[in-house]
Amino acid sequence: MSNKEAAAASNFIRQVIDEDLRNGRNDGRVATRFPPEPNGYLHLGHAKSICLNFGIARDYGGTCNLRFDDTNPEKENVDFVEAIKQDVRWLGFDWTDLFFASDYFDRLYGFAEDLIRAGKAYVCDLDAEQMREYRGTLTEAGRDSPYRERSVEENLDLFRRMRAGEFGNGERVLRAKIDMASPNINLRDPTLYRIRRGAVHHQTGEAWPIYPMYDYTHTISDALEGITHSLCTLEFEDHRPLYNWFLDNLDVPAQPRQYEFGRLNLEYTVLSKRKLTELVAEGHVQGWDDPRMPTIAGIRRRGFPPAAVRDFCERIGVTKSDGMVEMALLENSVREELDASAPRAMAVLDPLRVVIDDYPEGRVESVTAANHPKDEGMGSRGIPFTRELYIDRGDFMEVPPNSKFKRLVLGGEVRLRNAYVIRCDRVVRNETGDIVELRCSHDSATLGANPEGRKVKGVIHWVSASHGVPAEVRLYDRLFNIPNPGAAKDRDWRADLNPESLVTVQAVLEPSLAEAPVGSRFQFEREGYFCVDNVDSAPGRPVFNRTITLRDTWAKLAARG
RNA sequence: UGGGCCGUCGCCAAGCGGUAAGGCACCGGGUUUUGAUCCCGGCAUUCGCAGGUUCGAAUCCUGCCGGCCCAGCCA
Numbered sequence: 001m002s003n004k005e006a007a008a009a010s011n012f013i014r015q016v017i018d019e020d021l022r023n024g025r026n027d028g029r030v031a032t033r034f035p036p037e038p039n040g041y042l043h044l045g046h047a048k049s050i051c052l053n054f055g056i057a058r059d060y061g062g063t064c065n066l067r068f069d070d071t072n073p074e075k076e077n078v079d080f081v082e083a084i085k086q087d088v089r090w091l092g093f094d095w096t097d098l099f100f101a102s103d104y105f106d107r108l109y110g111f112a113e114d115l116i117r118a119g120k121a122y123v124c125d126l127d128a129e130q131m132r133e134y135r136g137t138l139t140e141a142g143r144d145s146p147y148r149e150r151s152v153e154e155n156l157d158l159f160r161r162m163r164a165g166e167f168g169n170g171e172r173v174l175r176a177k178i179d180m181a182s183p184n185i186n187l188r189d190p191t192l193y194r195i196r197r198g199a200v201h202h203q204t205g206e207a208w209p210i211y212p213m214y215d216y217t218h219t220i221s222d223a224l225e226g227i228t229h230s231l232c233t234l235e236f237e238d239h240r241p242l243y244n245w246f247l248d249n250l251d252v253p254a255q256p257r258q259y260e261f262g263r264l265n266l267e268y269t270v271l272s273k274r275k276l277t278e279l280v281a282e283g284h285v286q287g288w289d290d291p292r293m294p295t296i297a298g299i300r301r302r303g304f305p306p307a308a309v310r311d312f313c314e315r316i317g318v319t320k321s322d323g324m325v326e327m328a329l330l331e332n333s334v335r336e337e338l339d340a341s342a343p344r345a346m347a348v349l350d351p352l353r354v355v356i357d358d359y360p361e362g363r364v365e366s367v368t369a370a371n372h373p374k375d376e377g378m379g380s381r382g383i384p385f386t387r388e389l390y391i392d393r394g395d396f397m398e399v400p401p402n403s404k405f406k407r408l409v410l411g412g413e414v415r416l417r418n419a420y421v422i423r424c425d426r427v428v429r430n431e432t433g434d435i436v437e438l439r440c441s442h443d444s445a446t447l448g449a450n451p452e453g454r455k456v457k458g459v460i461h462w463v464s465a466s467h468g469v470p471a472e473v474r475l476y477d478r479l480f481n482i483p484n485p486g487a488a489k490d491r492d493w494r495a496d497l498n499p500e501s502l503v504t505v506q507a508v509l510e511p512s513l514a515e516a517p518v519g520s521r522f523q524f525e526r527e528g529y530f531c532v533d534n535v536d537s538a539p540g541r542p543v544f545n546r547t548i549t550l551r552d553t554w555a556k557l558a559a560r561g
Numbered sequence: 562u563g564g565g566c567c568g569u570c571g572c573c574a575a576g577c578g579g580u581a582a583g584g585c586a587c588c589g590g591g592u593u594u595u596g597a598u599c600c601c602g603g604c605a606u607u608c609g610c611a612g613g614u615u616c617g618a619a620u621c622c623u624g625c626c627g628g629c630c631c632a633g634c635c636a
Contacts, residue, residue, distance in 0.1 A: 009575085009583090037636055072635060128634055137632055139563045173634050183564040185632050194634035214636050238565055238631050262567085262629095273636090315584060317574050319567090322629050326572045329585050339598060346595095374598070406596070415594050450594085459594050525595045554596040 011318040030062030038080035051313035054093035066095035073201035087296035123158035141181035165209035223252035303531030303547030308337035351390035388465035406458035421446040468508035
């Protein structure tokens with residue numbers, strides 16, 4: 001990581017840590033953890049949490065564990081586990097220790113018996129619906145379960161039989177005995193264990209017929225790992241009293257503190273695992289790694305550099321307010337990183353044939369092009385220049401729309417990037433009147449030199465027609481047409497998917513691009529940043545994904561009218 | 562409606578009783594063989610609103626208003 005990233009912006013959590021350090025809490029230790037459930041792929045929201053947790057460990061010389069919160073076997077699997085590990089590493093982080101909450105199942109069970117012995121937990125026979133009725137509502141207190149006052153002996157016996165697999169799913173649960181009248185619903189005797197007989201857990205197989213719930217598991221896992229600062233998102237604020245209840249009532253080896261921050265909301269996309277799962281399951285995208293997805297796998301395939309994602313997370317900050325970040329902020333981070341790191345190349349996305357009539361047929365000249373305008377260290381390359389070329393259709397207009405237009409027009413001149421100034425002498429059309437070819441002439445004195453006595457204000461890119469390499473290029477755009485899909489309660493969030501989020505074109509690449517390695521990123525000059533797709537490319541036959549366009553003030557001006 | 566939390570520029574966000582950082586976006590202007598990059602300049606007399614405390618309030622107090630979260634044997 002660069003020095004620029006070294007100084008992370010402060011935030012309220014770092015202030016808490018600074019204060020704790022000043023007061024000598026935790027013997028000066030700082031220990032965090034990133035606790036994903038392996039039931040889906042990581043997305044940009046997780047990236048924020050990863051940067052926060054691992055970033056704090058890095059900056060304070062502390063530790064950060066990766067811990068899979070795997071207490072719901074029916075929704076989790078090892079593929080997600082592996083994908084998550086890969087995504088964390090790709091973001092540039094490495095964990096101190098790797099754990100599974102399931103590593104603690106034995107100890108978790110033991111703590112549950114402790115709670116029972118202390119009269120602080122009981123086995124409840126109410127079914128799910130009854131339990132809901134007994135729970136009360138947001139404004140009315142709940143009622144005690146009729147099973148609440150069972151003896152310790154009976155509770156212990158019943159719980160052991162739950163563990164032994166004697167009861168069916170849903171027949172009984174273990175609950176904490178707290179307060180059915182609490183205004184905080186999480187404290188109304190929350191479920192600690194439920195029966196999931198027959199489920200095959202990806203780590204523990206069929207060893208357990210009962211599984212612990214999130215709040216219980218998470219708190220104890222944090223304590224067992226000696227986590228000092230347990231960071232989670234705002235929706236768990238109400239759970240903090242329960243988190244602390246476990247710490248107060250269990251003989252755990254540490255007293256972690258929980259702090260909550262606002263989750264990331266990004267315009268023109270969705271960041272909920274449920275919705276992302278549906279996009280994949282319903283075929284709206286081609287998979288978790290579809291380049292339109294805000295998943296880590298998706299943006300990786302799209303070509304976002306990990307440093308750009310880290311920079312973005314740094315810029316959005318960490319607070320308790322629940323905001324909506326503009327896509328422009330992410331795009332800025334991506335462009336900034338790519339501008340500095342991506343070698344330049346030329347590719348024509350919408351080819352229009354150009355014939356330079358006064359350039360010798362069969363002649364192939366190698367013109368030299370810098371790989372980066374500001375970084376000579378990136379070297380240069382030769383590009384074949386020939387009589388017949390392709391330019392982009394959008395770079396020619398028979399009559400200019402206004403005086404600001406500085407591309408090629410009939411009778412006008414333009415600079416071919418890295419090559420000659422040409423003039424368009426004639427337009428060739430087919431039977432239906434479409435322009436199929438431009439006949440041009442060139443000024444042989446303008447290779448690496450400005451023309452004498454006149455100014456040529458436009459520069460366009462090109463590729464040799466005889467040497468260019470045809471390739472599939474995928475132009476990606478925002479996934480949704482509106483900034484906040486799902487915000488309107490009476491409209492299905494899927495209704496605002498952008499049907500043009502993927503447009504595939506057949507482009508012509510300069511020859512040097514043919515052997516570009518999978519994953520490599522380039523700036524196609526005047527177009528945008530592109531990377532070699534890591535799934536569909538074949539040796540010598542790259543497929544390019546457009547990561548993002550270049551900023552385009554001309555398009556902005558044109559749209560303005 | 563009970564509880565928890567949040568309101569500082571279009572967006573994100575500093576600010577922690579001494580008189581509104583920064584980034585993004587936007588608007589000019591300059592450089593440029595990418596309408597990119599880069600550079601220079603502009604962009605909150607005011608901090609949700611109303612009172613109060615104070616020599617002094619975005620910061621403290623009170624009351625409103627607006628937004629988010631919670632009634633899984635999900636996490």
